[in-house]
Amino acid sequence: MEKYMEWLANNVLIDDKVVSYRVLSRALKVHVNTAKQMLYEFHRSQNAKHAGTIHATYVVYGVKTADAQNNGADDDVEMAHSGSESQSIPDVVPTYTLSLVAEEHLKDVLAEYDEVSSIHIYSVAPRPTKDITLLSDVATGIEGLSLEEHDKKIVPITNSRVRRRERKAAGIRAAAAAAPVKNQVEPAPKKSGPVPPGPSKLREELKPDPTPPKEEKAAAPEKPAAAPVKKPAPALKRGASSGIMQAFSKAASLPKKEKPAETSIQPLSDDGEDDGEDDEEMPQPKPRAKAGVKSKKEREEELRRMMEQEDEVKSEKAESEEPEPMEEEEPPAPEPVKEDEGPSEVAETSNGRRRGKRKVMRKKQIMDDQGYLVTIQEPGWESFSEDEAPPPQKVKPNPPPAAPAPSKGKKGAAKGQGNIMSFFSKKT
Amino acid sequence: MVTLDELTGLGLLQKPSEDAREPLERRESNYHPLNTFALPKDRPYKQQFADIYFLRLTKIKPAVEEHSIAAWEGTVLGGERAKKVERVLDVRQGELCWVVGTVYMDMPLKPSILEDVSRDRWISAPMNIDKYYSNDGSDSVMLEDDSGRIRLVGDSLKDYFLVTGCIVAVMGTENANGEFDVIDLKFADLPPQPDRWSLSSPPKHQDVKMTGDPSSSPSKKIAIVSGLEFSGSSTAYTTELNLLLEYLLGETLGPNEQSELSQISRLILAGNSIAEPKEHLANTLPTTKPTDTKENVLLAKKPFAKKYGYDASSYNPIPSQLLDTFMSELLPTIPITLLPGTFDPANASYPQQPIHAAMFPKSRTYAAIPGTDEKPGWLDTVTNPWEGEIEGWRVLGTGGQNLDDICKYVDSSDRLGMMEAMCRWRCSAPTAPDTLWSYPFQEDEPFVMKECPHLYFVGSQPEFGTKIIEGAEGQMVRLVLVPSFSATKEIVLIDTETLDVTKIKITA
Numbered sequence: 063m064e065k066y067m068e069w070l071a072n073n074v075l076i077d078d079k080v081v082s083y084r085v086l087s088r089a090l091k092v093h094v095n096t097a098k099q100m101l102y103e104f105h106r107s108q109n110a111k112h113a114g115t116i117h118a119t120y121v122v123y124g125v126k127t128a129d130a131q132n133n134g135a136d137d138d139v140e141m142a143h144s145g146s147e148s149q150s151i152p153d154v155v156p157t158y159t160l161s162l163v164a165e166e167h168l169k170d171v172l173a174e175y176d177e178v179s180s181i182h183i184y185s186v187a188p189r190p191t192k193d194i195t196l197l198s199d200v201a202t203g204i205e206g207l208s209l210e211e212h213d214k215k216i217v218p219i220t221n222s223r224v225r226r227r228e229r230k231a232a233g234i235r236a237a238a239a240a241a242p243v244k245n246q247v248e249p250a251p252k253k254s255g256p257v258p259p260g261p262s263k264l265r266e267e268l269k270p271d272p273t274p275p276k277e278e279k280a281a282a283p284e285k286p287a288a289a290p291v292k293k294p295a296p297a298l299k300r301g302a303s304s305g306i307m308q309a310f311s312k313a314a315s316l317p318k319k320e321k322p323a324e325t326s327i328q329p330l331s332d333d334g335e336d337d338g339e340d341d342e343e344m345p346q347p348k349p350r351a352k353a354g355v356k357s358k359k360e361r362e363e364e365l366r367r368m369m370e371q372e373d374e375v376k377s378e379k380a381e382s383e384e385p386e387p388m389e390e391e392e393p394p395a396p397e398p399v400k401e402d403e404g405p406s407e408v409a410e411t412s413n414g415r416r417r418g419k420r421k422v423m424r425k426k427q428i429m430d431d432q433g434y435l436v437t438i439q440e441p442g443w444e445s446f447s448e449d450e451a452p453p454p455q456k457v458k459p460n461p462p463p464a465a466p467a468p469s470k471g472k473k474g475a476a477k478g479q480g481n482i483m484s485f486f487s488k489k490t
Numbered sequence: 491m492v493t494l495d496e497l498t499g500l501g502l503l504q505k506p507s508e509d510a511r512e513p514l515e516r517r518e519s520n521y522h523p524l525n526t527f528a529l530p531k532d533r534p535y536k537q538q539f540a541d542i543y544f545l546r547l548t549k550i551k552p553a554v555e556e557h558s559i560a561a562w563e564g565t566v567l568g569g570e571r572a573k574k575v576e577r578v579l580d581v582r583q584g585e586l587c588w589v590v591g592t593v594y595m596d597m598p599l600k601p602s603i604l605e606d607v608s609r610d611r612w613i614s615a616p617m618n619i620d621k622y623y624s625n626d627g628s629d630s631v632m633l634e635d636d637s638g639r640i641r642l643v644g645d646s647l648k649d650y651f652l653v654t655g656c657i658v659a660v661m662g663t664e665n666a667n668g669e670f671d672v673i674d675l676k677f678a679d680l681p682p683q684p685d686r687w688s689l690s691s692p693p694k695h696q697d698v699k700m701t702g703d704p705s706s707s708p709s710k711k712i713a714i715v716s717g718l719e720f721s722g723s724s725t726a727y728t729t730e731l732n733l734l735l736e737y738l739l740g741e742t743l744g745p746n747e748q749s750e751l752s753q754i755s756r757l758i759l760a761g762n763s764i765a766e767p768k769e770h771l772a773n774t775l776p777t778t779k780p781t782d783t784k785e786n787v788l789l790a791k792k793p794f795a796k797k798y799g800y801d802a803s804s805y806n807p808i809p810s811q812l813l814d815t816f817m818s819e820l821l822p823t824i825p826i827t828l829l830p831g832t833f834d835p836a837n838a839s840y841p842q843q844p845i846h847a848a849m850f851p852k853s854r855t856y857a858a859i860p861g862t863d864e865k866p867g868w869l870d871t872v873t874n875p876w877e878g879e880i881e882g883w884r885v886l887g888t889g890g891q892n893l894d895d896i897c898k899y900v901d902s903s904d905r906l907g908m909m910e911a912m913c914r915w916r917c918s919a920p921t922a923p924d925t926l927w928s929y930p931f932q933e934d935e936p937f938v939m940k941e942c943p944h945l946y947f948v949g950s951q952p953e954f955g956t957k958i959i960e961g962a963e964g965q966m967v968r969l970v971l972v973p974s975f976s977a978t979k980e981i982v983l984i985d986t987e988t989l990d991v992t993k994i995k996i997t998a
């Protein structure tokens with residue numbers, strides 16, 4: 063007995079299944095037409111042994127006799143003629159009928175045909191097919207098969223011109239599916255990661271505060287603090303706060319080289335946050351050679367200085383009255399930088415005007431080599447001039463009521479948007 | 491009359507033969523879609539509809555006038571010479587004259603926006619009236635242009651299909667009642683027909699040209715199927731759908747037929763591929779499993795939460811999934827053009843815009859990448875109506891709404907006649923925007939047929955029908971009513987050399 067006979071016997075006689083030619087051809091990887099013949103042979107030989115053990119359904123294709131064709135259509139035509147308009151006579155066209163019939167009715171159906179151009183067995187089953195619509199269940203089972211492997215050996219008609227578009231998204235989607243899981247698992251490590259002692263405290267405080275005004279403030283001190291901890295990457299904190307935090311972490315991550323592997327695996331997590339497992343890598347940040355980026359030490363140093371100064375300013379403020387609530391809010395961050403200017407300021411006085419240059423921290427957005435926008439701070443010199451004779455430096459933060467506007471503006475600008483300084487500073 | 495004995499032992503009714511089975515290669519489809527009915531993505535809807543009528547009248551009037559002049563110039567009736575009148579308002583009582591204008595049908599059963607507004611109903615529901623036509627004589631025909639409107643009377647009107655929006659020239663006189671007594675009536679007739687291969691270039695090997703030598707190479711075919719109506723609830727004709735799939739794939743039937751089937755170079759799905767949604771049963775609530783996530787439980791808690799009157803839980807994705815599967819099985823071997831229809835997930839107003847490929851996660855990889863114009867997608871989701879060139883023939887096809895709506899205006903079921911009338915009116919959707927919902931066009935009126943198609947098919951029709959109409963300048967149009975597969979189990983094959991039609995019926 064040949065292989066297909068065995069297979070059919072197993073499936074039809076033993077497993078009690080309905081097998082269609084499509085199922086058979088895909089199971090045995092044979093051409094559909096061969097499968098049809100196999101079904102026929104199986105049906106014939108089995109029934110020769112024991113009549114009535116196998117029941118088949120047939121597909122019949124051909125032209126039906128005129129009578130049979132008109133059976134259905136006649137009524138419609140009659141109705142149409144009842145219309146008052148002169149009826150357009152439709153062309154008579156050749157009609158081919160494809161019928162799926164159970165073996166029991168095959169004779170009757172064949173009698174309706176004038177000409178049968180094709181007939182073959184559709185399926186075999188161990189019992190008569192009462193309801194032919196049940197065969198659709200057999201068909202649905204092979205959807206997957208026919209889709210995946212479009213085997214030229216099986217399918218009679220192929221098309222080499224088929225065009226599909228590249229599924230660029232496939233990779234991303236896979237990564238996306240994987241990424242969130244990872245992130246969910248590892249939120250903890252991130253927070254409790256290697257936190258550097260002093261500065262990190264500040265960072266922890268600042269971080270959760272995403273309000274825009276604070277951004278500047280946070281950004282400045284954070285940079286040094288974050289450096290050791292932060293790594294680009296994780297999609298971890300994708301929530302509301304991530305927008306701002308990203309910016310920070312971006313800046314912080316500057317000194318490090320992003321691991322290429324990381325990015326390739328997680329195309330979606332490019333929002334610059336850490337991935338948790340990166341923490342291991344933290345301790346040895348690779349310095350990135352980039353203009354204007356200070357070394358870690360430098361920046362730690364700077365931060366410390368800022369912190370001290372900030373405290374200073376705060377106490378000053380407290381004792382020396384006043385300002386509009388706004389000022390309280392905004393200046394703190396820039397202040398450190400400003401105070402800085404004391405030492406780093408070169409000024410000369412003439413005509414009651416003070417002119418000179420001072421060192422300020424400027425924010426700068428650059429695109430790094432991976433195409434991310436990164437905000438960094440770099441020291442720069444800017445020229446200034448002031449009306450007043452050089453007031454004692456300490457006074458500056460709290461100028462007399464008349465002056466606050468300009469000086470405040472200047473300050474705000476200096477910290478917030480460095481560039482705008484040029485607008486406020488008087489050009490001599 | 492065929493008996494089984496004659497067939498036994500032949501073809502596939504014999505022992506498996508080991509003859510090599512060379513896979514057949516499906517013929518290439520020369521396909522050039524046109525964007526005639528594509529709307530801009532950021533279209534506004536604030537405009538008035540009047541411009542459509544104005545544009546249509548402006549575009550079609552010259553052709554109608556030309557025909558009228560040819561027919562009526564110098565006509566003398568009762569000692570009076572017919573003269574042309576420019577505007578409807580210029581018609582003088584008792585003078586024999588002819589005038590061109592837009593037909594407006596005043597029918598009590600027809601939905602009227604003015605009525606809705608006067609009753610303070612600002613949202614109109616889709617109408618399900620079978621006929622606007624009423625037999626009691628309450629319907630009246632008007633002719634209007636931008637100047638005014640005049641009522642048409644006369645027996646000759648009964649000889650023609652007339653619906654709102656078609657452009658006609660009428661000759662006659664205004665009677666004492668202020669009505670225009672129509673003696674004769676003219677349309678624009680068929681527009682000029684482009685030559686074959688006017689947009690695309692014919693295949694290099696010209697063996698299949700109309701040499702009259704059928705033996706050189708069998709001609710290609712286009713399969714048109716309408717009304718697949720994949721349904722989420724009914725499985726009544728799933729077997730037929732499967733047979734259709736196997737037929738189009740060429741898996742069923744014998745080797746001879748398979749080589750014929752490989753000549754089918756394109757499949758057009760002409761509307762209503764998805765069944766009309768049935769009323770959702772209110773008590774089919776989703777049951778929550780204990781393992782459900784928090785979100786799911788939250789969702790399940792308020793299953794009746796509706797947004798904008800839409801009950802999200804009633805959404806049944808199965809129909810589009812079935813259609814997707816169906817297409818994704820066919821697409822590896824046959825390109826598909828997909829027109830939306832009444833029930834398909836596209837906008838309801840004419841022209842319907844393409845069904846978004848995102849509806850078909852499996853099939854969409856065959857669709858063109860949005861925003862690239864290079865080649866039409868292997869799966870081409872197109873507008874309804876749609877115009878294009880297939881195998882060099884200009885093809886115009888619709889999902890059927892335009893014809894169905896015209897049908898409501900007239901006391902007839904002669905759909906082929908109405909299709910012919912549309913061609914002779916040079917308007918593929920005359921009843922838009924009156925009773926056929928339409929986009930308020932401002933600059934262009936795409937329903938005007940600028941060029942005469944070679945093949946005009948209308949989908950989702952109750953029964954099959956086809957005929958050829960001819961124009962005065964030698965135009966020939968093959969009209970095809972594509973029957974709804976769900977009702978008739980019939981599909982249509984068009985021969986791309988002769989435009990002959992073959993009908994395939996599937997029974998199970």
